Amino acid sequence: MTLPAAHDVIAPDGSEVRILLSLTGGSMAHFRLRPGQVSAAVRHRTVEEIWYVLSGQGEMWRAAEGMETVTALAPGICLSIEPGTAFQFRAGETETLDAIAITMPPWPGEDEAEFVPGPWASPIDRNQS
Incomplete structure (x- = not known):
C-alpha cells in the first residue's frame, strides 16, 4: 500500500488521518x-499506540497517574501512549x-x-467553555 494523497478521516483530536493497514492485533495510520x-x-x-515522527517539528504532551511530560517532536522520534x-x-x-x-x-x-x-x-477543544 502507498500513502494516500488525501486523508480518509479527521480524528477526534482534529488531526488528518490516512488509514494504512490493519491486522487482528493492531492497525497503522498516518497522522498530520x-x-x-x-x-x-x-x-x-x-x-x-506507538508513534514515529516522519517530518516536521512539534510537541507532544502526555499525562498519566499524576505525571506530565512534554516531548519535542522531530523526525526520528518514537514514543508510546498507553x-x-x-x-x-x-x-x-x-x-x-x-x-x-x-494502534493496538x-x-x-x-x-x-x-x-x-x-x-x-x-x-x-470540547473542554473549553
Missing part, C-alpha cells in the same frame, strides 16, 4: 497536523507535522477517544 495546528487533548479508553494516558500534540509554526502510529488493538471507533483538558488551546 498543518503548521501551527493544535490537536484537542484526548485520552484513549482501551488502545495503546491506555488511559491523556495526550495532546501540536505542530510547529512553519512545517507540517507527519507521524505514523500503530485496531482503532475501535470514535467513542474510543475521551476529551480531556490539555495544556494548549485548540480550536476544536
